[in-house]
Amino acid sequence: xxxxxxxxxxxxxxxxxxxxxxxxxxxxxxxxxxxxxxxxxxxxxxxxxxxxxxxxxxxxxxxxxxxxxxxxxxxxxxxxxxxxxxxxxxxxxxxxxxxxxxxxxxxxxxxxxxxxxxxxxxxxxxxxxxxxxxxxxxxxxxxxxxxxxxxxxxxxxxxxxxxxxxxxxxxxxxxxxxxxxxxxxxxxxxxxxxxxxxxxx
Numbered sequence: 001x002x003x004x005x006x007x008x009x010x011x012x013x014x015x016x017x018x019x020x021x022x023x024x025x026x027x028x029x030x031x032x033x034x035x036x037x038x039x040x041x042x043x044x045x046x047x048x049x050x051x052x053x054x055x056x057x058x059x060x061x062x063x064x065x066x067x068x069x070x071x072x073x074x075x076x077x078x079x080x081x082x083x084x085x086x087x088x089x090x091x092x093x094x095x096x097x098x099x100x101x102x103x104x105x106x107x108x109x110x111x112x113x114x115x116x117x118x119x120x121x122x123x124x125x126x127x128x129x130x131x132x133x134x135x136x137x138x139x140x141x142x143x144x145x146x147x148x149x150x151x152x153x154x155x156x157x158x159x160x161x162x163x164x165x166x167x168x169x170x171x172x173x174x175x176x177x178x179x180x181x182x183x184x185x186x187x188x189x190x191x192x193x194x195x196x197x198x199x200x201x
Contacts, residue, residue: 011036012121012181028198029129032188035122035173039096041089042082043103045111055106059099060089071152071165080152080165080175088163088175093117119178123185126171129195134172136191140164158187 013034045052047066056064062072062079064087071080080088091099096117103113125133134142140155141147142164152165160183163175176184189197 009037012178013123013185016182016185028127029195030125030127030133030192031198031200032185032192033124033200034185035124037093038117038122039089039091039093039099040116040120040175041091041096041100041103042114042116043087043089043111044085044113045107046085046109049109051108052111055103059102059106060091069151069153071150073150073167078165080163082152082154082163090122120175121178121181123174123176123181123188124167124171125174125188125192128170129192130170130172132195133188133192133197134164137187138162138164142166144169157184160184 011034013036043056047053047064053064053066056062056079060077060079062074062077065072065079065081067081068084069081071078073079076092078090080090082088089099096115100113100115107113131142134140138155138157140153147153147164147166149166149168152163154161154163156162157164157174157176160176160180162180162184165173165175167173174184174188189199
């Protein structure tokens, strides 16, 4: 029996979303929501190690992105390039432990896997005006020519750090640390008012 089955799970933005006020605009130019309770695994290793590349593909069914600032995604899983020897693996929360164990079983040599699931969350902006909120919030060049679909980059958002990923043409994911999540959520809530921000709880 799972001794924690009756314990309610709360996300880093549990209270922030409760206090958020949705826009009354007839048509929302942008929708904001938390992509909550995913598994966040930090993998470190040598991108030139074919054994590492093969193991990741076997376990996740995704190619390991080895080009800078890229990502790969399929269904409910994604891998984001974070550095020459570092990747962020995103999976459904209930699969995080199994994926970690499977990777450890298939990997050899020098590597590291750290579960950061409880320390991070994702804020997602979607809609035609999402890019305009980002223009107000970060120094990153988010023009489609400079930030195409699939690109991942770390930068600042207001006065905190974040990782930005363009999931598709009008959908952006912002990966944030738990301690910054409430601040960033409130910043984006305010920045999006002029665009008819709709908050999905």
